Amino acid sequence: MNLTMTTLPKSTLQTIPKGIWILGFVSMLMDISSEMIHSLLPLFMVTTLGASALVVGLIEGLAEATALIVKIFSGAISDYLGKRKSLAVLGYAMSALTKPLFALASTTGLVLTARLLDRVGKGVREAPRDALVADIVPGQIRGAAFGLRQSLDTVGALLGPLLAVGLMLLWANDFRSVFWIAVIPGLIAVALLLFGLREPEHQQTTVRTNPIQVENLKRLSGSYWWVVGIGALFTLARFSEAFLVLRAQQGGIPIALVPLVMVAMNLVYALSAYPFGKLSDHMSHKTLLVLGLIILITADLVLATSDHWGFVLVGVALWGIHMGITQGLLATMVAETTPADLRGTAYGFFNLVSGLAMLLASVLAGLIWDQLGASFIFYAGAIFCIVTLMGLAWQPIMRAVK
Secondary structure, eight states, X not given: OHHHHHTSOHHHHHHSOHHHHHHHHHHHHHHHHHHHHHTTHHHIIIIISOOOHHHHHHHHHHHHHHHHHHHHHHHHHHHHHOOHHHHHHHHHHHHHHHHXXXXXXXXXXXXXHHHHHHHHXXXXXXXXXXXXXXXXXXXXXXXXXXXXXXXXXXXXXXXXXXHHHHHHHHTTSOHHHHHHHTHHHHHHHHHHHHHHOOOOOOOOOSOOOOTTSHHHHTTSOHHHHHHHHHHHHHHHHSOXXXXXXXXXXXTTOOGGGTTHHHHHHHHHHHHHHHHHHHHTTTSOHXXXXXXXXXXXXXXXXXXXXXXXXXXXXXHHHHHHHHHHHHHHHHHHHHHHTSOGGGHHHHHHHHHHHHHHHHHHHHHHHHHHHHHHOHHHHHHHHHHHHHHHHHHHHHSOOOGXXX
16 A cells, blocks of 8 residues: 555645545445455355356356446436435445355355345445545546545455455464454444545535436436446456456465455556556546556466466456556546536446446356356457457547547
């Protein structure tokens, strides 16, 4: 985390409001909680519950699709009520309170139930949270603000697997005890958001209406829908990270140390998210999207070549750079192509389409893994990247996007 912050110009950091830092630390704490579980969950399902790669892909895909479908409704409601914080608190609380179910799970059915409930909480909170970020900061530093929040979020995703590794070594691969400990940072995150963040006042300049009415949806520009389409293609090219964990385990890495693969990815992600977010305020978004795709193709080819731990680490590090370039960038592009009063709805639709794409990508990855072998899912990912590059070449960036 210190490495991330010391590379940033102080003048830029000083202009970022306190609320963005609070949202970042809330995200960090919840990610510590979630990643303590998620970095071990594919291994728990395969080694303890006897699940296949297809079942893992189906559970992960359904869970992420659920989160992203819920987001459209939470985003629309936050626009309609003008209250982002209340929904964000509700969503974080739901996720925190579902963590014990993972520790109690004895079947993949209960794991699926826990994942779905957890992801409903994620879906409820993320669209209003992203809309809060856009509401709090002025447009000229919005990319930096999204990048900072994402960096802190990813620091949590770095610390969570590290804690999981330490506790797995301490407790001799006791998955369930680690899952119980993961409840604690989740509850702290809820308390920090509830008592630490003051929601900005909304100046209502128009009559408040249902944001998902046809006339309101027509206000979402062609530039916005193009961003939605590109986001979906990116998601098809980047299936669930559960398969990165399984690839590491396939290479013979001891179970307790497998989460270090996610540590490597999230360390690179944390160090790159803010700089690339800030860069997106001054550089062509299309150029950055192309760069992100080229790096993801390279990651896929490295991971397809071998399951040796060296190849896996290089592959997931490249994967992390790709995430750092594209995730905050896409959020910024949604904000820039959307009217302020419809941002929650815009993020909701964006995440809905991405969620359906994630479900398809993860199920396909599981099928390919079981039927053809692990290498082929990474070759398939590279092919989807090439299709996305073709889409970028075919459809020029709209002026409103840059």
